[in-house]
Amino acid sequence: MRGLIVFACLIVAAFAADKYNSKYDNFDVETLISNDRLLKAYVNCFLDKGRCTPEGSDFKKTLPEAVETTCGKCTEKQKNNIRKVIKAIQQKHPKQWDELVKKNDPTGKHRDDFDKFIQGSS
Template sequence: MKSTVVILIVLAVLAAVASAQQTSWETLETMDVDNVLKNTKLVKRYLDCLLDRGRCEKNGKDWKGMLPRILNEGCSGCTPKQVEKSDQIVNFMKANHSEDWAAIEAKYKTG
């Protein structure tokens, strides 16, 4: 009986984690990347969040969770749309915020 309760609790926790991860990736799926990248104040907020220089809102926290997978695994498991959008963001950052991007890679990229 106790083992059944433990198994149910573990399954509930795993479901909650999977749901949270799905929500993060859905953010990338539905994000209007062009408008975000045109908004310099928003880009600065995301950069400050990612580099622990400021407050993080939900999307910033989502990005913190996604960056390691994007940088280290080539966005494995991403949909074609998510890959396209993440590539667009990375290319924008490299071209327009190269010093911040180097700091992000140093912080989130392993190996």
């Protein structure tokens, strides 16, 4: 019985490793997207044009992989939060959005899939 419990825990841990850390699942996205100064600071962080908060640094590290895998390791909550933030950046700062795309997907290889993801059809 003990062996079965250990095995079950290992299986759960293996599946959990396929997702990003849930540490930021409750990140206050609404405050971020409603405060343009704060949103712009995050965008500048992602573009290496400004200082990063600890959260911004963590998000920045995962951006290239999230773009490449169309957020394949994101939890549903993370996917929803990312969609909200990206839509806000696209609407409020389109030039910086274009810079972010070029930085994180320089060849445009993942653009169509990521655009579909942002629209909620992926």
